[in-house]
Amino acid sequence: MNDSRSESYKAAGVDVTAGYEAVKLMKPMVESTFTDGVIGTLGGFGGLFKPNFKGMAEPILVSGTDGVGTKLKLAFLMDKHDTIGIDCVAMCVNDIACCGAQPLFFLDYVAVGKNKPERVAQMVAGVAEGCRQAGCALIGGETAEMPGFYPEDEYDMAGFSVGMVDRQNMIDGANLKVGDVLIGVASSGVHSNGYSLVRKTLGINEKSVRRYIDEFGKTLGEELLTPTKIYVKAIQSLVGTVDVKAISHITGGGFYENIPRMLHDGIRANIEKAAMPLPAVFDLIAKTGKIPERDMYNTFNMGAGLVLAVAAEDADRAVAAISAAGEKAYIIGECVAGEKGVDLK
Template identity: 50%
Template sequence: MPGAYEQAGVKVEAGYELIERIKSHTARTARPGAGQIGGFGGLFDLSSLGYHQPVLVSGTDGVGTKLMVAKAAGRHDTIGIDCVAMCVNDIIAQGAEPLFFLDYIACGRNDPALLEEVVKGVADGCVQAGAALVGGETAEMPDMYQTDEYDLAGFTVGVVEKERIIDGSAIRPGDLLVGLPSSGVHSNGFSLIRKALFDQGGLSLDVRPDGLGGLTLSQELLKPTRIYVSALKPLFDRGLLHGVAHITGGGFVEKVPRIMPQGTAAEFNIDSWKVPPIFDLIERCGQVDHMEMYNIFNMGVGMVLVVDPARLDAVKSVLDQEHEAFHLVGRVVEGRGERVILTRGD
């Protein structure tokens, strides 16, 4: 006869099974400073890294309703990468080296095989970011979630030398804006994406729209969010950047002003890079104003770097060595009220 907890809808044995399943995935994320997983708290020995004036930088985020697309597509092995990316991309925008990550999964029923796929994705993202997966929590809440539903969130901590914090204070008129490409829509705006493509556009996940290189809509939408740690770290090490903006929810209009000093504005030439076709499809199906798209999505640019013109060649050289594509997308100008200016053409 099932125990009282199981009769209430929580299978304790499934939780034990999940822990065994994910041990190999967490082991892949080991890095200097990280303690063994399994205690009540995740341990990290900061003294082992040799920082002189370490400043900890933390970030937390989820994946939003992109989870609904993953569920509908029956694919759960990449959504964890998104969760890691949304957290670590925020802290590296301030120059921080990601150290460790913790995940939180809430579900209606603990399906060990399915949740192992989710955690595998988290571990994959941690490997890309160089962060140790030091712990996490799985909460089975049958009265809160439907049986086949789950939610995913994460938390990361990084470190940066105090004198190397990138806060935008060095930005000056005349600086150049360099854009690093996104892998697609990343992990924001999915409430609008789902409404535009499925409700208004009448599309299905298995359709192959023109311009997507033969990919189905689910394959395009579930492309994992890019993790920019390997591209940015060499630039940080050489002190080549005045500012970095991670372009997520709120797009250019909301994210870029976070790093702009008073009296300056970021002027983008939106014709200086090719917008991926998925954004054109969302805009068309959802009848979204073109300029509003830049206030919602990354439009193909996941990171914006602010660079002194005298250091542009050095930045290009490092990005080339990292095999990182980039575009010169604008410049910093004197502010006239607007913090972000979107222009077209030369």
């Protein structure tokens, strides 16, 4: 029996018993993500995981960390907290998957103004769902109650993940060459980047998020809270089908910042904008804010959550494999000779 309690600390704004209740509510969700490598359960001082190196000549650990950003403001306004955990997981595991790694485990960090156990449990339910989508285990985390630092109804969420790949199977762009084809994998919308611009442009408030928009078939708030796509399983399926030469996760900085990260000197990316459908939400943002097209492509994913490169002869098979994994993919350009960078036409 846990007899930990402090009336003095509670009077200062921190209720340790609320933390215990939150752990009790989230425990089944967390355990639903456990994989064969997990050792123990919640409650220890560290999350334990035993990796399986079988079949690997030179296992490499790959890590990624990120948060949800100001998309959380939408969750506060909508009082909907069960999907932003998916975003948190996605922002970490998609980065890991770009190296060809399989995420092994995830830990989250939640800081709240006031610990409301049911709300924290909703948040962690989203994290658990994201972990299930990525095939990794949620092996621990931290919930910090910080009165006076965050308003009572607000919080922040971040996390990190560790994955593993055999060095010989790493995706690092080393074999990228002129003539390779670029494939865009569809996003689910804005994902988790650029929300400071979104909120300013669309005048986000309690009233505007409840406005129904015909083009979306839902309210503005529901569209903007759509969870970030998790591409781990699609990438793993693709890796087993064709030689994937490079992958870029299109996050903050859009095309102009992220695509060059997968290129090397002497290779430039030529992309046809019209080759991939543009989700209606980006058209709304651009027209409402009169935002130049270059700024849009330098801030948002513009419908492409991933851009990857394969040999020209593998392009059709790659698109088919991605489609078989449940995602939509389009041939959107090619690698050409030139200074490392991106040209959009």
